[in-house]
Amino acid sequence: MIQIETNKTPKCELEIKKQWCKGCNLCVAACPRSVLALDLLGKIKVVEAEKCIACGLCESTCPDFAIRVIKNA
Amino acid sequence: MSFDVMDYFRQETLPHIWCPGCGNGIILRDFAVALERLNYPRDEVVIVSGIGCSSRAAGYLNFDTVHTTHGRALPFATGIKLANPNLKVFVIMGDGDSSAIGGNHLIHAARRNIDLTAIIFNNNIYGMTGGQFSPLTPRDKKATTAPYGMIEQSFDICRLAEGAGATYVGRATTYHNQLLTQLIIDGAQNPGFSLIEAVTHCPTSYGRRNGMASPSDMVRWQKDNAVWIDKVRAGKAEVKDGQFTIGLLHRHEAPEFTQAYMEVIKRARGQE
Amino acid sequence: MRELAEVRLMQGNEACVQAALDAGVRFFGGYPITPSTEIAEGMAEKLPALGGKFIQMEDEIASIASIIGASLAGVKSMTATSGPGFSLMQENLGYACMTEVPCVIVNVQRGGPSTGRPTAPAQGDVMQARWGTHGDHPAIVLSPWSAQETYTLTVKAVNLSERFRTPVILLMDEVVAHLREGVRMPDPRQLKLIERPRPQGGRENYRPFGGALDEVPAVADFGMGYRCNVTGLVHDDVGHPSGSPQVTNDLIRRLSGKVEAHRDEIIDYELTQTGDADMVIFAYGSTARTSLRALKLARAQGLKVGMIRPTTLWPFPEKAIEEVAERGIPILVPEMNLGQLVLEVERIAKGRSLVQPLSRVDGELFNPDEILEAVKELKPVKSRKSSKKEGI
Ligand SMILES: Cc1ncc(C[n+]2csc(CCOP(=O)(O)OP(=O)(O)O)c2C)c(N)n1
Ligand code: SF4
Ligand code: SF4
Numbered sequence: 001m002i003q004i005e006t007n008k009t010p011k012c013e014l015e016i017k018k019q020w021c022k023g024c025n026l027c028v029a030a031c032p033r034s035v036l037a038l039d040l041l042g043k044i045k046v047v048e049a050e051k052c053i054a055c056g057l058c059e060s061t062c063p064d065f066a067i068r069v070i071k072n073a
Numbered sequence: 074m075s076f077d078v079m080d081y082f083r084q085e086t087l088p089h090i091w092c093p094g095c096g097n098g099i100i101l102r103d104f105a106v107a108l109e110r111l112n113y114p115r116d117e118v119v120i121v122s123g124i125g126c127s128s129r130a131a132g133y134l135n136f137d138t139v140h141t142t143h144g145r146a147l148p149f150a151t152g153i154k155l156a157n158p159n160l161k162v163f164v165i166m167g168d169g170d171s172s173a174i175g176g177n178h179l180i181h182a183a184r185r186n187i188d189l190t191a192i193i194f195n196n197n198i199y200g201m202t203g204g205q206f207s208p209l210t211p212r213d214k215k216a217t218t219a220p221y222g223m224i225e226q227s228f229d230i231c232r233l234a235e236g237a238g239a240t241y242v243g244r245a246t247t248y249h250n251q252l253l254t255q256l257i258i259d260g261a262q263n264p265g266f267s268l269i270e271a272v273t274h275c276p277t278s279y280g281r282r283n284g285m286a287s288p289s290d291m292v293r294w295q296k297d298n299a300v301w302i303d304k305v306r307a308g309k310a311e312v313k314d315g316q317f318t319i320g321l322l323h324r325h326e327a328p329e330f331t332q333a334y335m336e337v338i339k340r341a342r343g344q345e
Numbered sequence: 346m347r348e349l350a351e352v353r354l355m356q357g358n359e360a361c362v363q364a365a366l367d368a369g370v371r372f373f374g375g376y377p378i379t380p381s382t383e384i385a386e387g388m389a390e391k392l393p394a395l396g397g398k399f400i401q402m403e404d405e406i407a408s409i410a411s412i413i414g415a416s417l418a419g420v421k422s423m424t425a426t427s428g429p430g431f432s433l434m435q436e437n438l439g440y441a442c443m444t445e446v447p448c449v450i451v452n453v454q455r456g457g458p459s460t461g462r463p464t465a466p467a468q469g470d471v472m473q474a475r476w477g478t479h480g481d482h483p484a485i486v487l488s489p490w491s492a493q494e495t496y497t498l499t500v501k502a503v504n505l506s507e508r509f510r511t512p513v514i515l516l517m518d519e520v521v522a523h524l525r526e527g528v529r530m531p532d533p534r535q536l537k538l539i540e541r542p543r544p545q546g547g548r549e550n551y552r553p554f555g556g557a558l559d560e561v562p563a564v565a566d567f568g569m570g571y572r573c574n575v576t577g578l579v580h581d582d583v584g585h586p587s588g589s590p591q592v593t594n595d596l597i598r599r600l601s602g603k604v605e606a607h608r609d610e611i612i613d614y615e616l617t618q619t620g621d622a623d624m625v626i627f628a629y630g631s632t633a634r635t636s637l638r639a640l641k642l643a644r645a646q647g648l649k650v651g652m653i654r655p656t657t658l659w660p661f662p663e664k665a666i667e668e669v670a671e672r673g674i675p676i677l678v679p680e681m682n683l684g685q686l687v688l689e690v691e692r693i694a695k696g697r698s699l700v701q702p703l704s705r706v707d708g709e710l711f712n713p714d715e716i717l718e719a720v721k722e723l724k725p726v727k728s729r730k731s732s733k734k735e736g737i
Pocket of ligand 1: 124125126127128143167170171196198199200201202207
């Protein structure tokens, strides 16, 4: 089963499927607010959730469908 | 962006086989977004692909899908479309697949103006076989079969398609996501042969050999070298050596093949 | 659509067109090549009035690709070609085997290799029809000897391709293709036509590539809502690519198994005066026409000659040879090639019968006298027992 990790940010929920992350760093480079980073194992993690502006760039940049940005209603 | 692209995938087939940072997944996602917006009845959509890393895209999508033989996706798609013109047929091909081994089929599908939407995943290299040059590898770039640099002239596949008769031609990159999605939508709605070149990046077989070590270097390269066609046409930008245009590059109207064949049926039945 | 039984004077190629239409073929993709072109021309003229589709593709690779595509969309499909085009088709022929897509490929043989003799008869593609595409795969190959039989075997080819979800090859030769003779065609409504097995249940249980070793799984047309993946890679029962040794083994064995297990349903041959024969001619296609003449001449001279004429070349009609070999009767195998199907005859005879090839590769038909001479030179082998001892 794929585990989904949910991270609350001020404007959205960042859903992350760590198992699908291949550690390419594209989302980290794309994020304008440095919300994301790679952990020691080279998998994506949310480091500064409160800075997230819910722009969705990480979601559309990730080639592995590992991030989903669900904007607050 | 609240819908879940996963809705369009055969999730049991994921994660996909592509390398870390490979641009193919980005295009695939943009394609799924385009399908969501196009909102065709899902059972009427058929996705056909050739052989190559990029062509594995078809199998991940939850539609009727065909992974054909190297270079031959278009004639397979032609048979499907002509046999049942109600189907919405998309064709996914790599740059080598579509322009080398499948080059003849490409020009003839364009010439017939058959209602297919072709998406070319252009990573400038043969990815699946490990980095040999393709007809779209730029001059002087390195490949395993051009270890001293590419000496052949490369194709501009968009101009090739236009010259052969395609009625809708556009280009975007994996960096220019929204443009890519829009081109796929408009291309699908064009009643005729549409070709969308998606410039993508193959960090494994192309980037490493050509001074772009990381996927983000490659995406930056796309960002820096893509020039919007509208700006060029308005005289606000120029295309320097090594750069390329993006946007809707060409469009014209012409009779579509399967519709024209309906007229043949009428004539043969003496109805006209 | 024809509505009555009728007799018409027609060429083999024309009979092929009419039979295909009567059998429900509604898609033809092709590329012109002598001596098959009349088939494409006939299809271009006749398909549209029936609501069918004809397309002239840019080459033969595209032709076979287009008919596989059309068949995936649920339409009975056909292409026709000759040697050079048949060579180009080989990769996608294997694709059709692997993906279990019904379709019919007509190869009107010409003299080869290469461009060879475009308008001369030959039978040099017998082994290519069996083994031309790479890898182990099933093959159903039928070969007519007359315009009349071209009609019946074309219908049979379409039916077998649907029945077994596999490409079927109709192997003609130039003489049969261009010979004009009376063809008796039944009322098409009386023809027994077969449709590919289509799924009954829901999408959850859809296994278009599954089943037992001898099974032909049901397949949905594109657009029916079953959303299936079709790939030439080794795939599991739902169509996903697989690298599993078990899945690979099961698939490759079933592809051939589904045809092999039903040999009796597929194989047909005609026996002429073999009952009392003490020598037999094994011949197919237009060579069998000359052989029949030679047989009559031989009989008139008091020689007890019989003939086995297979209309199914692959799977090879082993039983027909078995019966003759058991009796130790010598077998003459005239072919317009350097000896192809004769190797199969030898394989089955296992030394029990003398098997004598007779070749012609000059682009001319055999004449009855040369076959008669060869028959006369046949000498029955010693009894079965002694030949076995010799082997020890
Ligand atoms: C007839 C044939 N020739 C060669 C190959 C080997 N082959 C597989 S993929 C490929 C090239 C793929 O390059 P491209 O089309 O650019 O797609 P990419 O892998 O880069 O996405 C080749 C040569 C093949 N499968 N079939
Ligand atoms: S873009 Fe996707 S695969 Fe790459 S590091 Fe980020 S989450 Fe992982
Ligand atoms: S080899 Fe290149 S194109 Fe193929 S999956 Fe890897 S990065 Fe992508």
